[in-house]
Amino acid sequence: MAYLQSMPKSETIKLREKHIGAACQMFFRSNPLKIVRGIAQFMYDESGERYLDCINNVAHVGHCHPHVVEAGRNQMSLISTNNRYLHDDMVILAKRLVKTMPEPLSVCFFVNSGSEANDLALRLARIHTKRKDVITLDHAYHGHLTSMIEVSPYKLNLPGGPEKPEWVHVAPVPDVYRGKYTYPMDSKSERELGRMYADEVGKLCRLAQSNGGGVCAFIAESLQSCGGQIIPPESYLKNTYKHVREAGGVCIADEVQVGFGRVGTHMWAFETQHVIPDIVTVGKPMGNGHPVAAVITTPEIAKSFADTGVEYFNTYGGNPVSCAIANAVLDVIEEERLMERAFRVGNHLLNRCEGLKHRHSLVGDVRGRGLFVGVELVTDRETRTPATAEAKHVINRMREEKILISRDGPDSNVLKFKPPMVFGIQDADRLVDTLDRVLAELDGARISKITLEVRVTPIDDASSKDTLRSNSKQALKAI
Amino acid sequence: MAYLQSMPKSETIKLREKHIGAACQMFFRSNPLKIVRGIAQFMYDESGERYLDCINNVAHVGHCHPHVVEAGRNQMSLISTNNRYLHDDMVILAKRLVKTMPEPLSVCFFVNSGSEANDLALRLARIHTKRKDVITLDHAYHGHLTSMIEVSPYKLNLPGGPEKPEWVHVAPVPDVYRGKYTYPMDSKSERELGRMYADEVGKLCRLAQSNGGGVCAFIAESLQSCGGQIIPPESYLKNTYKHVREAGGVCIADEVQVGFGRVGTHMWAFETQHVIPDIVTVGKPMGNGHPVAAVITTPEIAKSFADTGVEYFNTYGGNPVSCAIANAVLDVIEEERLMERAFRVGNHLLNRCEGLKHRHSLVGDVRGRGLFVGVELVTDRETRTPATAEAKHVINRMREEKILISRDGPDSNVLKFKPPMVFGIQDADRLVDTLDRVLAELDGARISKITLEVRVTPIDDASSKDTLRSNSKQALKAI
Numbered sequence: 032m033a034y035l036q037s038m039p040k041s042e043t044i045k046l047r048e049k050h051i052g053a054a055c056q057m058f059f060r061s062n063p064l065k066i067v068r069g070i071a072q073f074m075y076d077e078s079g080e081r082y083l084d085c086i087n088n089v090a091h092v093g094h095c096h097p098h099v100v101e102a103g104r105n106q107m108s109l110i111s112t113n114n115r116y117l118h119d120d121m122v123i124l125a126k127r128l129v130k131t132m133p134e135p136l137s138v139c140f141f142v143n144s145g146s147e148a149n150d151l152a153l154r155l156a157r158i159h160t161k162r163k164d165v166i167t168l169d170h171a172y173h174g175h176l177t178s179m180i181e182v183s184p185y186k187l188n189l190p191g192g193p194e195k196p197e198w199v200h201v202a203p204v205p206d207v208y209r210g211k212y213t214y215p216m217d218s219k220s221e222r223e224l225g226r227m228y229a230d231e232v233g234k235l236c237r238l239a240q241s242n243g244g245g246v247c248a249f250i251a252e253s254l255q256s257c258g259g260q261i262i263p264p265e266s267y268l269k270n271t272y273k274h275v276r277e278a279g280g281v282c283i284a285d286e287v288q289v290g291f292g293r294v295g296t297h298m299w300a301f302e303t304q305h306v307i308p309d310i311v312t313v314g315k316p317m318g319n320g321h322p323v324a325a326v327i328t329t330p331e332i333a334k335s336f337a338d339t340g341v342e343y344f345n346t347y348g349g350n351p352v353s354c355a356i357a358n359a360v361l362d363v364i365e366e367e368r369l370m371e372r373a374f375r376v377g378n379h380l381l382n383r384c385e386g387l388k389h390r391h392s393l394v395g396d397v398r399g400r401g402l403f404v405g406v407e408l409v410t411d412r413e414t415r416t417p418a419t420a421e422a423k424h425v426i427n428r429m430r431e432e433k434i435l436i437s438r439d440g441p442d443s444n445v446l447k448f449k450p451p452m453v454f455g456i457q458d459a460d461r462l463v464d465t466l467d468r469v470l471a472e473l474d475g476a477r478i479s480k481i482t483l484e485v486r487v488t489p490i491d492d493a494s495s496k497d498t499l500r501s502n503s504k505q506a507l508k509a510i
Numbered sequence: 511m512a513y514l515q516s517m518p519k520s521e522t523i524k525l526r527e528k529h530i531g532a533a534c535q536m537f538f539r540s541n542p543l544k545i546v547r548g549i550a551q552f553m554y555d556e557s558g559e560r561y562l563d564c565i566n567n568v569a570h571v572g573h574c575h576p577h578v579v580e581a582g583r584n585q586m587s588l589i590s591t592n593n594r595y596l597h598d599d600m601v602i603l604a605k606r607l608v609k610t611m612p613e614p615l616s617v618c619f620f621v622n623s624g625s626e627a628n629d630l631a632l633r634l635a636r637i638h639t640k641r642k643d644v645i646t647l648d649h650a651y652h653g654h655l656t657s658m659i660e661v662s663p664y665k666l667n668l669p670g671g672p673e674k675p676e677w678v679h680v681a682p683v684p685d686v687y688r689g690k691y692t693y694p695m696d697s698k699s700e701r702e703l704g705r706m707y708a709d710e711v712g713k714l715c716r717l718a719q720s721n722g723g724g725v726c727a728f729i730a731e732s733l734q735s736c737g738g739q740i741i742p743p744e745s746y747l748k749n750t751y752k753h754v755r756e757a758g759g760v761c762i763a764d765e766v767q768v769g770f771g772r773v774g775t776h777m778w779a780f781e782t783q784h785v786i787p788d789i790v791t792v793g794k795p796m797g798n799g800h801p802v803a804a805v806i807t808t809p810e811i812a813k814s815f816a817d818t819g820v821e822y823f824n825t826y827g828g829n830p831v832s833c834a835i836a837n838a839v840l841d842v843i844e845e846e847r848l849m850e851r852a853f854r855v856g857n858h859l860l861n862r863c864e865g866l867k868h869r870h871s872l873v874g875d876v877r878g879r880g881l882f883v884g885v886e887l888v889t890d891r892e893t894r895t896p897a898t899a900e901a902k903h904v905i906n907r908m909r910e911e912k913i914l915i916s917r918d919g920p921d922s923n924v925l926k927f928k929p930p931m932v933f934g935i936q937d938a939d940r941l942v943d944t945l946d947r948v949l950a951e952l953d954g955a956r957i958s959k960i961t962l963e964v965r966v967t968p969i970d971d972a973s974s975k976d977t978l979r980s981n982s983k984q985a986l987k988a989i
């Protein structure tokens with residue numbers, strides 16, 4: 032059929048510009064990639080060029096995993112209808128998901144996307160608590176829906192973003208490197224920092240109570256992804272959940288990005304913080320690219336919802352194909368021991384990135400859990416000034432080297448690695464070796480720029496360290 | 511693998527009760543169906559029993575159409591990633607969709623469900639008009655998301671439903687059979703009725719303006735599905751859109767249920783009303799069961815969105831598999847001339863249902879366009895009193911006859927037919943013949959009940975027509 036024929040990339044770009052909303056995000060907009068094939072941790076462009084995919088956490092068990100493709104294909108040819116009928120795949124998936132969760136998380140709702148899951152989570156919380164106020168973390172992103180943008184400072188903080196509703200309270204990100212309370216600058220123990228950040232949520236709980244409404248819910252990614260690959264300090268969620276529950280609110284763990292074993296030690300990232308949420312949302316990796324997501328909650332909260340008498344219906348949510356695919360993804364995670372692999376390869380990757388810190392002053396912080404890793408670039412380690420332009424440069428250079436990484440955080444200076452879980456030691460080595468080389472080029476660029484500055488600026492103490500640093504910072508802004 | 515083994519239905523029910531939210535809708539809850547297979551317009555339960563599917567408008571080109579399954583399967587094994595990369599299938603789908611729409615509807619956004627599409631539509635309208643107030647139709651349903659329930663009186667009207675926000679204005683459903691203005695009771699021409707209903711929207715526009723905010727958007731299904739298969743009178747949308755636009759609002763046509771040729775004469779139901787919306791949302795049939803949906807709008811509105819600088823990203827929206835499947839659905843609609851078929855079979859079905867009116871006084875109204883048909887049951891044709899219990903009985907009896915139909919409308923008394931578009935003349939005949947038989951049983955039941963009433967009630971004029979009718983009504987309520 033005509034539509035199956037491929038067209039030149041220029042034609043694809045032309046059609047995209049004409050018929051797809053310009054607001055839609057695109058990587059490398061000035062020279063975008065056309066990706067036509069994916070296998071495991073690799074993606075291929077239209078010319079057959081192979082890219083190492085270090086960011087596609089959706090392709091969790093690897094691009095086009097044959098077991099997942101087969102499951103989708105089989106079920107597609109059997110039946111795909113809505114969940115107003117019974118189907119084994121749905122209840123089996125529910126049972127298997129629940130088995131991975133701590134008690135009393137045992138009731139599922141299936142939906143099509145992480146956004147839909149978070150929307151339903153908030154709706155459940157509202158109905159259960161009969162309250163409206165929500166506490167969210169600064170820079171958090173919970174989805175593209177109207178209701179989610181309202182609790183996503185990642186969008187609210189943008190110049191053209193919508194206004195924050197009065198019932199949304201923004202707590203500081205528990206970022207111990209560049210947040211409100213840092214380590215070791217503030218000379219506190221990690222546990223103490225966790226308590227201090229949690230107390231900030233406690234303050235907001237009291238604020239919401241004094242406003243009259245009281246807290247409905249606290250929603251947070253268990254490890255904040257869009258905020259810049261943030262690993263909260265020990266005890267943070269434990270203390271935070273305590274504050275929220277004492278105020279009568281429920282705790283929602285958004286595991287859409289970080290769930291399904293990515294952290295290596297546990298299936299769910301909230302487990303690394305030793306808490307049990309009231310509502311958990313899962314998505315992206317769940318279908319390895321297929322649109323499927325879920326909300327898992329307690330029988331008590333599910334009952335509050337049912338008691339309204341208002342039925343819930345989601346046309347595709349929990350359809351047999353989505354469930355068969357999600358079941359197949361769980362099979363692969365188990366059979367290929369991908370969680371253990373994430374632990375092993377993730378630790379190797381972290382250690383190797385840690386090594387970069389000794390070689391490049393640009394590398395300010397390295398953090399992560401399993402295959403969720405962030406490398407924060409700074410122009411000055413003392414002031415921890417974000418190296419935004421440098422991060423952008425690194426992303427583009429890595430793409431030239433056929434390695435796809437991205438950056439995030441409020442200053443877009445955190446390099447982000449969240450590869451498919453089939454990522455191997457060799458892949459990690461290639462990633463870090465190349466990054467090492469690219470950072471070295473940047474060191475070189477910095478030196479030449481600094482020399483240039485020194486040459487053109489007739490300052491007496493040009494050779495002093497301070498001026499050199501200040502000049503170098505100015506110069507780097509221009510890169 | 512263990513999970514692929516089927517389990518006894520009782521076990522499926524037990525697991526569903528334990529692990530799936532009780533708020534989730536289920537057909538025939540006391541004795542639900544377990545559906546394991548679908549082919550064209552038929553579904554099969556676990557015992558191999560075959561059901562004629564008269565309601566699954568999502569399985570638009572027929573359950574498990576091989577061309578669609580093949581397209582999904584092929585693309586699933588090639589690549590499924592997000593639309594931050596270029597892909598031909600997405601731009602081709604956009605081009606093809608746009609080709610079916612009138613100018614200036616030419617810019618697409620791909621999402622995963624009708625709910626997500628309507629949410630984005632409203633967001634686009636808000637950003638473009640910088641206003642908030644929305645006019646919606648009574649009994650309308652636009653999706654399960656928080657933002658959609660706010661504009662869905664179908665949910666707001668329920669006893670346990672949430673409160674209607676003040677910025678939502680509810681216009682009467684343009685139901686000429688049992689609505690505010692009816693035909694021929696009010697002795698008006700259809701065109702005049704259309705104007706009268708549109709004037710109701712005009713009044714709300716003025717109300718919104720006097721409140722200070724002004725109208726952001728009018729959102730309506732082009733033919734209201736959840737409201738009870740409503741066919742608006744001629745000139746309704748034309749006059750309504752005029753009012754809304756004069757007030758500075760935009761017009762959103764929700765084609766999620768009624769689009770893709772179902773009405774037989776046109777690809778989109780709004781075309782039957784000779785209007786051009788500013789934003790169109792499409793969904794359900796688009797992926798024949800696969801979660802894919804879209805928003806199509808004007809370059810002007812898309813530009814307002816892009817101009818905010820806030821990028822839009824939907825993880826699965828427009829992924830290559832969803833687009834390949836949607837392209838395959840368009841292929842089948844074209845190649846099998848399903849729109850023409852909907853016209854031919856739909857007209858036959860309508861005519862045959864019209865015939866039932868002469869044989870059963872329960873049948874109050876028969877209406878439809880193509881394969882979107884409603885049969886409204888009433889206990890009294892003069893007062894047009896809804897026959898709710900009878901409609902429920904009919905649904906259950908038809909299920910016993912292995913025919914799946916449903917009911918809708920504020921009084922749940924409208925039998926609803928919206929079968930896969932491969933539905934044939936023979937299927938229509940079987941549906942109507944069986945319905946004829948079931949209605950005849952009900953006539954019998956009515957008579958025996960009436961006799962019973964007459965026997966036990968010693969009224970003098972028991973034989974008079976009036977008392978007989980009143981008794982019969984009472985008796986029927988008890989059925």
